[in-house]
Amino acid sequence: MMIEAKNINFYYGNFHALKGINIAIPANTVTALIGPSGCGKSTFLRLFNRMNDTIQNTKLTGECLVNGQNIYDKTVQVDDLRKNVGMVFQKPNPFPKSIFENVAYGLKVNGISDKKYIAERVEQSLIAAALWNEVKDKLHQSAFALSGGQQQRLCIARALAISPSILLMDEPASALDPISTSKIEELIHELKEKYTIVIVTHNMQQAARVSNKTGFFMYGELIEYSDTKKMFLNPENIQTQNYITGRFG
Amino acid sequence: MRFPMKIVERLLEGVFKMSSSITSIVILLIIIFLFKEGFGLFRSPVVENGYGLYINSKNPIADINPTQIKQIFDGEIDNWKTIGGNEESIYLFRFDEIFSIYTDEELGENYQFLPQKLNNIIAENSNIIAFFPKKYMQEISSNTKEIATKNIEITDFVLGKEWLPTTTPSPLFGIVPLVLGTLLVSFLAILIALPLGLGVAIYLSEIASNRVRGIIRPAIELLAGIPSVVYGFFGLVIIVPIVQKVGNISAGETAFTGSLILAIMALPTIISISEDAIRNTPLALRESSYALGATQWQTIYKIVIPYASSGISAAIILGIGRAIGETMAVLMVTGNGAVIPHSIFESVRTIPATIAAELGEAPIGGTHYQALFLLGCVLFLFTLILSIVSELISKKQTSKTA
Ligand SMILES: Nc1ncnc2c1ncn2[C@@H]1O[C@H](COP(=O)(O)OP(=O)(O)OP(=O)(O)O)[C@@H](O)[C@H]1O
Numbered sequence: 001m002m003i004e005a006k007n008i009n010f011y012y013g014n015f016h017a018l019k020g021i022n023i024a025i026p027a028n029t030v031t032a033l034i035g036p037s038g039c040g041k042s043t044f045l046r047l048f049n050r051m052n053d054t055i056q057n058t059k060l061t062g063e064c065l066v067n068g069q070n071i072y073d074k075t076v077q078v079d080d081l082r083k084n085v086g087m088v089f090q091k092p093n094p095f096p097k098s099i100f101e102n103v104a105y106g107l108k109v110n111g112i113s114d115k116k117y118i119a120e121r122v123e124q125s126l127i128a129a130a131l132w133n134e135v136k137d138k139l140h141q142s143a144f145a146l147s148g149g150q151q152q153r154l155c156i157a158r159a160l161a162i163s164p165s166i167l168l169m170d171e172p173a174s175a176l177d178p179i180s181t182s183k184i185e186e187l188i189h190e191l192k193e194k195y196t197i198v199i200v201t202h203n204m205q206q207a208a209r210v211s212n213k214t215g216f217f218m219y220g221e222l223i224e225y226s227d228t229k230k231m232f233l234n235p236e237n238i239q240t241q242n243y244i245t246g247r248f249g
Numbered sequence: 250m251r252f253p254m255k256i257v258e259r260l261l262e263g264v265f266k267m268s269s270s271i272t273s274i275v276i277l278l279i280i281i282f283l284f285k286e287g288f289g290l291f292r293s294p295v296v297e298n299g300y301g302l303y304i305n306s307k308n309p310i311a312d313i314n315p316t317q318i319k320q321i322f323d324g325e326i327d328n329w330k331t332i333g334g335n336e337e338s339i340y341l342f343r344f345d346e347i348f349s350i351y352t353d354e355e356l357g358e359n360y361q362f363l364p365q366k367l368n369n370i371i372a373e374n375s376n377i378i379a380f381f382p383k384k385y386m387q388e389i390s391s392n393t394k395e396i397a398t399k400n401i402e403i404t405d406f407v408l409g410k411e412w413l414p415t416t417t418p419s420p421l422f423g424i425v426p427l428v429l430g431t432l433l434v435s436f437l438a439i440l441i442a443l444p445l446g447l448g449v450a451i452y453l454s455e456i457a458s459n460r461v462r463g464i465i466r467p468a469i470e471l472l473a474g475i476p477s478v479v480y481g482f483f484g485l486v487i488i489v490p491i492v493q494k495v496g497n498i499s500a501g502e503t504a505f506t507g508s509l510i511l512a513i514m515a516l517p518t519i520i521s522i523s524e525d526a527i528r529n530t531p532l533a534l535r536e537s538s539y540a541l542g543a544t545q546w547q548t549i550y551k552i553v554i555p556y557a558s559s560g561i562s563a564a565i566i567l568g569i570g571r572a573i574g575e576t577m578a579v580l581m582v583t584g585n586g587a588v589i590p591h592s593i594f595e596s597v598r599t600i601p602a603t604i605a606a607e608l609g610e611a612p613i614g615g616t617h618y619q620a621l622f623l624l625g626c627v628l629f630l631f632t633l634i635l636s637i638v639s640e641l642i643s644k645k646q647t648s649k650t651a
């Protein structure tokens with residue numbers, strides 16, 4: 001299993017945000033996390049690159065495993081973990097730098113200074129993020145000159161540049177127009193070959209289109225986790241059914 | 250009910266309109282007054298009112314400028330040839346010398362013969378230049394002529410290297426030493442305050458816990474409220490002796506001392522504005538940086554500081570603005586020597602300190618008074634430029650966040 005959670009409980013101060021979560025996510029699949037707003041999807045996702053570490057006054061119990069390794073173990077270096085587990089955020093948020101520098105950033109902060117290698121990785125990442133053809137002539141222009149959808153693909157390229165094996169995506173298309181959204185979805189489809197992807201989404205059709213497995217969260221609990229087809233055609237739990245059909249109907 | 254409300258609204262609108270137009274007019278009037286008084290300097294004679302400079306009528310020199318007058322009377326120019334006259338050494342004649350040449354009797358009981366005698370002396374000496382009150386030269390004889398003195402020119406003011414507002418016969422109003430003094434003290438202050446202020450801002454926004462920040466931030470804001478005389482006093486009593494001892498110099502009142510005080514005074518501005526700018530860096534940018542494996546320090550200097558750079562530059566400029574206009578504290582600790590500084594451990598005098606120190610003794614409407622107003626104009630231009638620059642920078646900032 002690529003990603004595993006064993007009896008996870010997570011607290012913001014006194015607020016019990018995640019309650020006894022168990023999940024096992026296989027490699028090279030796309031897993032969608034769905035559920036009503038505030039149910040803990042983002043909190044759960046952010047456990048796996050230890051992004052919640054930056055929030056004060058939180059508590060975690062249970063085990064988060066990546067490749068069988070407990071990532072909250074004292075021997076684990078956070079920056080090493082984050083090199084392996086990339087993240088794409090809800091809003092496109094390029095750095096106030098050029099397109100090239102945005103993609104090169106992860107390499108540079110990880111101590112890579114070989115200019116030729118960096119240039120190669122930038123090109124490969126932009127190709128992988130289906131953005132290369134649109135930006136190859138303006139690599140040194142500001143990233144803000146790109147459209148929202150292009151910026152989001154730039155953020156994906158930025159995450160891919162440091163060669164992670166896992167990509168966490170928190171509603172990556174929710175701020176985008178339908179055409180940009182379908183481009184991102186196509187991209188996820190291609191990236192699945194090489195990466196293990198966990199994507200949070202509010203869009204049921206999107207979950208159905210892009211994912212192999214789906215987890216349904218409610219009030220901090222993982223209500224149901226199964227193959228996407230089964231989840232949408234024949235959910236076991238009545239709450240899941242209500243949520244899915246409620247959204248569809 | 251509706252009708253009276255309307256009237257009240259109309260009235261309020263009128264009041265607001267009026268107060269804003271009155272404010273604008275007052276500001277405009279002040280600026281006009283400042284420039285009008287200041288520019289009077291270029292229309293005033295350089296020689297003290299009621300006095301004149303007289304030479305022998307054979308002397309070909311027709312006019313003379315303030316710097317030449319000063320150099321002649323200081324003995325730096327001792328030959329007419331230097332200023333385009335005959336090859337003849339200059340005979341400098343000051344008014345009181347007449348009393349050592351002639352006795353009181355010869356001059357007459359009411360000095361009625363004095364004009365005559367003066368004329369004689371000038372007539373006898375072709376190389377003379379004499380300086381005395383015009384009232385003794387009511388009728389100029391054919392042997393004597395008054396030398397025309399050129400008005401002070403803008404270049405004398407802007408490029409003049411000497412500020413000697415009370416020397417006779419002709420004061421010098423060269424602002425170069427004052428401008429250099431002001432700039433030296435201000436920029437040195439920023440050089441000291443910037444790293445400190447930025448360090449504190451980064452500490453407060455990135456490292457300090459909320460509790461620590463809750464104590465330090467108000468304390469720093471309190472610093473901004475201390476009157477500048479208090480800073481000056483503190484500087485005079487504490488910092489001046491320390492600089493004197495540590496620098497091993499004869500007087501601790503130096504440009505460096507002034508900069509230290511100004512740096513302390515500029516710190517609150519720099520800290521609070523740059524901390525705000527740093528805090529305004531979107532969380533998403535920081536998180537994206539962390540998510541790519543960057544450490545906290547890498548994130549600070551590669552993402553946060555570049556993002557906040559326009560806010561930080563605005564902080565610097567406002568800090569300089571404060572330093573340039575600051576008067577009291579600087580006046581108290583810089584020694585106020587109006588000379589072009591050659592080292593930071595020399596006494597300097599800034600523009601505002603000059604105005605504050607000299608306005609009281611400058612006769613209203615005189616050249617000295619006008620020169621001080623013109624200094625005010627220069628200061629106004631400095632701060633105007635600074636605020637335009639900071640305006641441009643903050644415009645850039647808003648377009649970046651948009
Ligand atoms: N930094 C925080 N401090 C305190 N509480 C938080 C914090 N972040 C999230 N929470 C709380 O934890 C719960 C789960 O939040 P989370 O962001 O994980 O929800 P979500 O499922 O991602 O919601 P959405 O679909 O709206 O993004 C919410 O009730 C939220 O109020």
Ligand SMILES: [Mg+2]
Nearest residue numbers: 041042043170
């Ligand atoms: Mg969320």
